Amino acid sequence: MxxxxxxxxxxxxxxxxxxxxxxxxxxxxxxxxxxxxxxxxxxxxxxxxxxxxxxxxxxxxxxxxxxxxxxxxxxxxxxxxxxxxxNLLNPHPANQKQENVPHVNGQPVEGMQHKYRETCLFFPTEGQYCHSYCTYCFRWAQFTAVGSDQQFQSKDVQQLVDYIKENRDLTDILFTGGDPMVMHAHQFSRYIDAILADPGTEHLGTIRIGSKSLSYWPYRYVTDPDSQEMLGVFEKIVKSGRHLSIMAHFSHPVELASPAVQEAMRRIRNTGANIRCQAPLIRGVNDQASIWAEMWRKQTRLGAIPYYMFVERDTGAKHHFEVPLARAYEIYKEAVSSVAGTARTVQGPSMSASPGKIQVVGITTVPTASGPEKVFVLRFLQARNPAWTKEVFFAKFDENASWLSDLKPAFGEKEFFYESQYRELVQRPGSSGQLFPLTGSMVARV
Known part of the structure; x- marks a missing residue:
């Protein structure tokens, strides 16, 4: 060409x-x-x-x-x-290296992050790159120094299985990277077979695969030499009684337009897997409500589930891509109001910050004794302490704020309701930022 x-x-x-x-x-x-x-x-x-x-x-x-x-x-x-x-660009946002890596018996569990009680992340060594790289990617540091301590990775199958077995609250595991779908089917199957074969993992109900492959290389499921073998792995997961969810990253409607991606989505859905779609709101790329509405309509028509609208994380070129929270909320509300109910499954705009995923629920003016105060209405969609998700909280309205650290508590409060507990949590000696207990006594092999 x-x-x-x-x-x-x-x-x-x-x-x-x-x-x-x-x-x-x-x-x-x-x-x-x-x-x-x-x-x-x-x-x-x-x-x-x-x-x-x-x-x-x-x-x-x-x-x-x-x-x-x-x-x-x-x-x-x-x-x-x-x-x-x-090093000036916050290569590991939300303190993920310090607060998300689980420790068992004082040792870090390599290649894993466990921030929320029910869900852990696993970074297979064989999946440490992507078909193409997104300029906005919050894991950009993973790809800048191969083999360095910038990377999370593990190929220890037994450690992965042991960790799942010892943490009975786990219901979901997310294979991520990089992109697990750059792996050959037999490499991915090595992890899946071990999980499915062990009766001690029966509490694990959902396997997720975080991947941009549908957007950047849909031939992975259509014409690649092992495409049928990979689809067979998907079928194996579904036949085991687990739910399989492909966490697809679609950032713009054009990524859904080709015959190849539509055929790939059809083949994946035929295995019994679901496709859930998520992306950040990116200035200069998709910062218009009409773009999101079109994208959600196409996803729904193709049998996928619109899932998350994220806020660009505080890493890398955030200054170039960020959209203020007030604008993000307006884009979300306008877009979601223009699609049918089947496409209104999207949650957002959501900030994946250190304490958890925080959604901007609304912007309103509240009467107070000192006069009306304009505020952001916020809530946790996920949190280090699951109890935090029960609360709604408020921040002073700031038209320029683009991240949690830019927000101040409303109504004269000195801090948000979760902050003291969060400080105590991350300051505990040997803490990995978890409030939920890590059961059992497995020793991580490092």
Missing amino acids: EIAISPHLLASANDYVAAAAVFPMRANNYVIEELIDWSRAPDDPIFRLVFPQPDMLQHDQLQVIKNAMDRDSSRIEMRDIVEGIR
């Missing part, structure tokens, strides 16, 4: 190269040839999703890298410059 590159892109090529020195970039021929409308680049939404943009860096950061390129700096010097910039 011949691609016509606009003169504007060619003129600013060094800027894009500089941005790609800091942020990971990976694209395949499906994304390049079938998703990107090159006549619209650099304003095409998929181009913005896949190619690191110069404005993702602060002006002075961009200039430092370009200057280093101009003087033909050594690889070591360039690496030190790039790593210095990356």
Whole structure:
């Protein structure tokens, strides 16, 4: 396929190269040839999703890298410059390395995160990359230093099974990465077979797979050499009596338009699996209510379930992609009000912050003794302490706020209702940020 590159892109090529020195970039021929409308680049939404943009860096950061390129700096010097910039970009948001990794008998359980009582995350070693990388990805640091301590990963099948067996409150496990669907079917089946074969895991009712493969490489389920084998693994999970949910990342309606993705979704659903769709709200990509409404309608028509609208996390190029919470709420309400009830399964806008997933429920004005006060109405969709999900709480309205840390308690309160307990939780010696007990006495092999 011949691609016509606009003169504007060619003129600013060094800027894009500089941005790609800091942020990971990976694209395949499906994304390049079938998703990107090159006549619209650099304003095409998929181009913005896949190619690191110069404005993702602060002006002075961009200039430092370009200057280093101009003087033909050594690889070591360039690496030190790039790593210095990356370290300023909060590479592990929501304290996930400090607060989400479970500890058993004082030892960290490798390749796992367990933030919410019923759900744990597992990062298989074989799934430590994606078919293409999203510029907004909150796990961008996973892909910048392969083999470094930036990565969560494990291939210890027995440890995974033991952990599930010892934590009887677990009902869901999420395979994530990277992307588990870059794995060969026999690699993925190694984990699944071990879970299904052990009678001690009967309390695990749902297996989730977090994947962007439907968007960026739907041929994974259609023409790849092991596509039928992978679909067979899905069928095996469903036949075991478990629920299988593909947590699909669709950021724009164009990702749902090709015959390949629609056939892939049909084949997945034929295994008995469900497809749940989620994405963050990204400025310059999908920050219009009409885009979300169109996306939810298409997902529902294809038999998928609209699930989450996220707020861009406080990591990486947040300044470039973020949408203020007030605007995010308006986009969500306008979009959800224009679709049928079958598409109103979406929860959002939601911030995946350190204490939990916090939803902006509304914006309202409340009469008080000192006069009316405009507030955000908030609630936990998930929380480190499940009891927090029972509460509604309020923050002062701030039209510029884009993250939890920007918000202040309303009505003269000094802090939000959960904060003292959260501080106590994360300050406990050896704490992994969990309020729920880790039962049993398994010792993590590290």
